[in-house]
Amino acid sequence: EDQVTQSPEALRLQEGESSSLNCSYTVSGLRGLFWYRQDPGKGPEFLFTLYSAGEEKEKERLKATLTKKESFLHITAPKPEDSATYLCAVNGGATNKLIFGTGTLLAVQP
Amino acid sequence: NAGVTQTPKFQVLKTGQSMTLQCAQDMNHNSMYWYRQDPGMGLRLIYYSASEGTTDKGEVPNGYNVSRLNKREFSLRLESAAPSQTSVYFCASSESGGPGVEQYFGPGTRLTVT
Numbered sequence: 552e553d554q555v556t557q558s559p560e561a562l563r564l565q566e567g568e569s570s571s572l573n574c575s576y577t578v579s580g581l582r583g584l585f586w587y588r589q590d591p592g593k594g595p596e597f598l599f600t601l602y603s604a605g606e607e608k609e610k611e612r613l614k615a616t617l618t619k620k621e622s623f624l625h626i627t628a629p630k631p632e633d634s635a636t637y638l639c640a641v642n643g644g645a646t647n648k649l650i651f652g653t654g655t656l657l658a659v660q661p
Numbered sequence: 662n663a664g665v666t667q668t669p670k671f672q673v674l675k676t677g678q679s680m681t682l683q684c685a686q687d688m689n690h691n692s693m694y695w696y697r698q699d700p701g702m703g704l705r706l707i708y709y710s711a712s713e714g715t716t717d718k719g720e721v722p723n724g725y726n727v728s729r730l731n732k733r734e735f736s737l738r739l740e741s742a743a744p745s746q747t748s749v750y751f752c753a754s755s756e757s758g759g760p761g762v763e764q765y766f767g768p769g770t771r772l773t774v775t
Contacts, residue, residue, distance in 0.1 A: 555703065583761030594665070594751050594766035595704070602761060638704070642761055648719065649764065651703030 553578040553644040557637075557652035564659050567628045572655045574639030575621040581643040584622050586615050589636045589654070598637075629659045662687050665767035667752050673773045674742045682737040682770050684752030690765075692758040693735035694719075695727060697748040698769075704751065710735055711758035742774045 558573045576584070583602055587595035599608045601617040608615050612633060614625040624637055636654040644650075668683045686693065695707040696719075706719030710729040724746060726738045735754075739746060749771050753764040 583763075585763055587766075592769075594753075594768045597763050597765060600761065600763050640704075647758065648706055648709070649704075651705075653701060653703050 553641070553646075553650050555639055555641055555650050555652040557639050557655050559655060560653070561656040562658070564626075564629055564657070566630055566659055566661050569625070569627045569629070571626070572624040572637055572657070573621060574624070574652055576639075576641045576643075576650075577620075578641050578643035578650070581641060582647075583642040584617055585640045585642070585649065586613075586622070586624055587638040587640065589638055595638055626657070629657075631659050631661050633657065634659045664688065665752055665754055665765055667750075667767040667770050669770060670768065671771050673775065674739075675775055676743060678742050679738070679740050680742065681739075682750055682752075682772075683734070684736065684767060685734045686752075686754040686765075686767075687733065688754060688756075688765065689732070690754035690756050691732070692755045692762075693729065694753040694755075694764060695725070695735070695737045696751045696753065697721065698751060699748050707737065707750075709758070739772075742772075744774045746772065747774045748772060 554577045586598040589595045599615040604619045638654045639652045640649040665686045694709040696704040708727040710716045713732045752767045755762045755764045
Protein backbone atom coordinates (compact mmCIF):
# COMPACT_ATOMS: atom_id res chain seq x y z
CA GLU A 552 0.00 0.00 0.00
CA ASP A 553 1.27 3.46 -0.87
CA GLN A 554 2.10 5.30 2.32
CA VAL A 555 3.76 8.45 3.63
CA THR A 556 5.01 8.72 7.22
CA GLN A 557 6.38 11.90 8.76
CA SER A 558 8.47 12.18 11.89
CA PRO A 559 8.58 13.53 14.44
CA GLU A 560 4.94 14.48 14.94
CA ALA A 561 6.03 17.59 16.80
CA LEU A 562 9.36 19.35 17.26
CA ARG A 563 10.28 22.24 19.51
CA LEU A 564 13.48 24.14 18.76
CA GLN A 565 15.23 27.15 20.16
CA GLU A 566 15.86 29.97 17.72
CA GLY A 567 19.08 29.17 15.84
CA GLU A 568 18.98 25.45 16.68
CA SER A 569 19.18 23.57 13.37
CA SER A 570 17.33 20.27 12.84
CA SER A 571 15.71 18.01 10.26
CA LEU A 572 12.23 16.71 9.58
CA ASN A 573 11.77 13.29 8.00
CA CYS A 574 9.34 12.00 5.39
CA SER A 575 9.55 8.30 4.57
CA TYR A 576 7.49 6.82 1.80
CA THR A 577 6.57 3.50 0.27
CA VAL A 578 5.36 3.95 -3.27
CA SER A 579 6.35 2.27 -6.46
CA GLY A 580 7.52 4.56 -9.19
CA LEU A 581 7.88 7.92 -7.46
CA ARG A 582 6.88 10.73 -9.79
CA GLY A 583 7.38 13.57 -7.36
CA LEU A 584 7.74 14.39 -3.67
CA PHE A 585 6.33 17.67 -2.40
CA TRP A 586 6.88 19.75 0.73
CA TYR A 587 4.28 22.20 1.96
CA ARG A 588 4.10 24.60 4.87
CA GLN A 589 0.79 25.11 6.66
CA ASP A 590 0.17 27.92 9.13
CA PRO A 591 -2.70 27.62 11.64
CA GLY A 592 -6.04 28.32 10.00
CA LYS A 593 -4.51 28.56 6.52
CA GLY A 594 -4.17 26.34 3.48
CA PRO A 595 -0.94 24.50 2.65
CA GLU A 596 1.67 26.65 0.92
CA PHE A 597 3.88 24.96 -1.68
CA LEU A 598 7.61 24.87 -0.88
CA PHE A 599 9.48 22.30 -3.01
CA THR A 600 9.16 19.49 -5.51
CA LEU A 601 11.81 16.75 -5.71
CA TYR A 602 11.80 14.19 -8.49
CA SER A 603 14.78 11.87 -8.15
CA ALA A 604 17.15 10.50 -5.53
CA GLY A 605 20.05 12.83 -4.87
CA GLU A 606 18.13 15.96 -5.75
CA GLU A 607 18.29 18.93 -3.38
CA LYS A 608 16.43 22.25 -3.28
CA GLU A 609 16.86 25.28 -1.05
CA LYS A 610 14.79 28.25 -0.03
CA GLU A 611 16.06 30.65 2.63
CA ARG A 612 16.67 28.53 5.76
CA LEU A 613 15.07 25.40 4.30
CA LYS A 614 16.77 22.66 2.32
CA ALA A 615 14.98 19.56 1.03
CA THR A 616 16.78 16.37 0.04
CA LEU A 617 15.58 13.09 -1.44
CA THR A 618 16.72 9.47 -1.28
CA LYS A 619 15.03 6.36 -2.66
CA LYS A 620 13.06 5.85 0.56
CA GLU A 621 12.82 9.21 2.32
CA SER A 622 13.14 12.95 2.19
CA PHE A 623 14.53 15.34 4.72
CA LEU A 624 13.64 18.96 5.30
CA HIS A 625 16.63 20.59 6.93
CA ILE A 626 16.04 23.82 8.81
CA THR A 627 19.17 25.87 9.41
CA ALA A 628 19.22 28.47 12.19
CA PRO A 629 15.42 28.63 12.42
CA LYS A 630 13.51 31.74 13.46
CA PRO A 631 10.15 31.93 15.26
CA GLU A 632 8.46 32.75 11.95
CA ASP A 633 9.43 29.27 10.72
CA SER A 634 6.92 27.83 13.19
CA ALA A 635 4.26 25.92 11.22
CA THR A 636 3.17 22.43 10.26
CA TYR A 637 5.27 20.98 7.45
CA LEU A 638 3.50 18.51 5.18
CA CYS A 639 5.04 15.98 2.84
CA ALA A 640 3.19 14.44 -0.11
CA VAL A 641 4.16 11.95 -2.81
CA ASN A 642 2.84 11.26 -6.25
CA GLY A 643 3.43 7.76 -7.55
CA GLY A 644 2.19 4.19 -7.41
CA ALA A 645 -0.98 3.03 -9.10
CA THR A 646 -2.72 6.41 -9.11
CA ASN A 647 -1.76 9.87 -10.21
CA LYS A 648 -2.88 11.45 -6.98
CA LEU A 649 -1.03 13.03 -4.08
CA ILE A 650 -0.71 11.00 -0.89
CA PHE A 651 -0.15 13.23 2.14
CA GLY A 652 1.58 12.55 5.44
CA THR A 653 0.10 13.84 8.67
CA GLY A 654 2.72 16.54 9.07
CA THR A 655 5.31 17.71 11.59
CA LEU A 656 4.33 20.58 13.87
CA LEU A 657 7.39 22.78 14.33
CA ALA A 658 7.60 25.36 17.10
CA VAL A 659 10.62 27.68 17.21
CA GLN A 660 11.00 29.56 20.46
CA PRO A 661 12.87 32.89 20.68
CA ASN B 662 -3.51 37.41 -8.44
CA ALA B 663 -5.70 36.05 -5.66
CA GLY B 664 -4.68 32.43 -6.39
CA VAL B 665 -7.30 30.02 -5.08
CA THR B 666 -10.27 31.49 -3.22
CA GLN B 667 -12.92 29.65 -1.23
CA THR B 668 -16.27 30.65 0.22
CA PRO B 669 -17.52 30.54 2.86
CA LYS B 670 -14.66 30.54 5.40
CA PHE B 671 -16.82 29.07 8.16
CA GLN B 672 -20.13 27.24 8.17
CA VAL B 673 -22.29 25.47 10.75
CA LEU B 674 -24.93 23.06 9.50
CA LYS B 675 -27.49 20.85 11.15
CA THR B 676 -27.63 17.17 10.25
CA GLY B 677 -29.55 16.75 7.01
CA GLN B 678 -29.03 20.27 5.70
CA SER B 679 -27.38 20.85 2.36
CA MET B 680 -24.80 23.36 1.22
CA THR B 681 -22.36 24.14 -1.56
CA LEU B 682 -18.74 25.11 -1.05
CA GLN B 683 -17.40 27.40 -3.74
CA CYS B 684 -13.88 27.50 -5.16
CA ALA B 685 -12.33 29.67 -7.85
CA GLN B 686 -8.79 30.05 -9.20
CA ASP B 687 -7.29 32.79 -11.35
CA MET B 688 -4.08 31.01 -12.40
CA ASN B 689 -5.56 29.55 -15.60
CA HIS B 690 -5.00 26.06 -14.22
CA ASN B 691 -6.60 23.08 -15.89
CA SER B 692 -6.99 20.78 -12.89
CA MET B 693 -8.83 21.36 -9.63
CA TYR B 694 -9.27 19.29 -6.45
CA TRP B 695 -11.29 19.07 -3.26
CA TYR B 696 -9.66 17.71 -0.08
CA ARG B 697 -10.72 17.32 3.51
CA GLN B 698 -8.35 17.60 6.46
CA ASP B 699 -9.12 15.94 9.77
CA PRO B 700 -7.00 15.86 12.95
CA GLY B 701 -4.38 13.12 12.88
CA MET B 702 -5.00 12.32 9.23
CA GLY B 703 -3.36 13.56 6.10
CA LEU B 704 -5.25 15.54 3.52
CA ARG B 705 -7.63 13.18 1.72
CA LEU B 706 -8.88 13.69 -1.82
CA ILE B 707 -12.65 13.85 -2.21
CA TYR B 708 -13.07 14.64 -5.92
CA TYR B 709 -10.97 16.12 -8.65
CA SER B 710 -11.38 17.57 -12.11
CA ALA B 711 -8.47 16.93 -14.43
CA SER B 712 -9.83 19.39 -16.99
CA GLU B 713 -12.92 21.44 -17.69
CA GLY B 714 -15.86 19.13 -18.26
CA THR B 715 -14.47 16.13 -16.37
CA THR B 716 -14.76 15.03 -12.75
CA ASP B 717 -13.62 11.89 -10.95
CA LYS B 718 -13.88 10.37 -7.50
CA GLY B 719 -10.99 10.49 -5.09
CA GLU B 720 -10.37 8.55 -1.92
CA VAL B 721 -13.45 9.64 0.10
CA PRO B 722 -16.27 10.69 -2.29
CA ASN B 723 -19.30 9.31 -0.42
CA GLY B 724 -21.79 12.01 0.61
CA TYR B 725 -20.40 14.61 -1.80
CA ASN B 726 -21.00 15.81 -5.33
CA VAL B 727 -19.02 18.24 -7.45
CA SER B 728 -19.51 20.52 -10.41
CA ARG B 729 -16.80 21.98 -12.64
CA LEU B 730 -18.72 25.07 -13.63
CA ASN B 731 -16.04 26.41 -15.98
CA LYS B 732 -12.25 26.46 -16.08
CA ARG B 733 -12.06 28.77 -13.05
CA GLU B 734 -14.68 27.34 -10.73
CA PHE B 735 -15.15 23.99 -8.97
CA SER B 736 -17.87 23.53 -6.37
CA LEU B 737 -18.44 20.85 -3.74
CA ARG B 738 -21.97 20.00 -2.60
CA LEU B 739 -23.12 18.22 0.53
CA GLU B 740 -26.67 17.03 -0.15
CA SER B 741 -27.50 15.84 3.36
CA ALA B 742 -24.82 16.80 5.86
CA ALA B 743 -23.74 14.33 8.54
CA PRO B 744 -21.61 14.91 11.67
CA SER B 745 -18.87 12.77 10.05
CA GLN B 746 -18.49 15.52 7.46
CA THR B 747 -17.30 17.99 10.09
CA SER B 748 -13.88 18.90 8.74
CA VAL B 749 -11.78 21.55 7.07
CA TYR B 750 -12.23 21.52 3.31
CA PHE B 751 -9.52 22.71 0.94
CA CYS B 752 -9.73 23.38 -2.74
CA ALA B 753 -6.55 23.18 -4.82
CA SER B 754 -5.55 23.67 -8.42
CA SER B 755 -2.65 22.66 -10.64
CA GLU B 756 -1.50 23.49 -14.12
CA SER B 757 -2.33 19.98 -15.25
CA GLY B 758 -3.43 16.70 -13.73
CA GLY B 759 -0.24 15.02 -14.74
CA PRO B 760 2.22 13.38 -12.37
CA GLY B 761 4.70 15.41 -10.42
CA VAL B 762 2.82 18.68 -10.78
CA GLU B 763 2.52 20.85 -7.70
CA GLN B 764 -0.89 21.88 -6.41
CA TYR B 765 -1.81 25.27 -4.96
CA PHE B 766 -4.30 25.43 -2.13
CA GLY B 767 -7.00 27.83 -1.03
CA PRO B 768 -7.48 29.08 2.55
CA GLY B 769 -10.06 26.44 3.49
CA THR B 770 -13.66 26.21 4.69
CA ARG B 771 -14.21 25.12 8.26
CA LEU B 772 -17.44 23.14 8.41
CA THR B 773 -19.19 21.93 11.54
CA VAL B 774 -22.20 19.62 11.32
CA THR B 775 -24.23 19.31 14.52
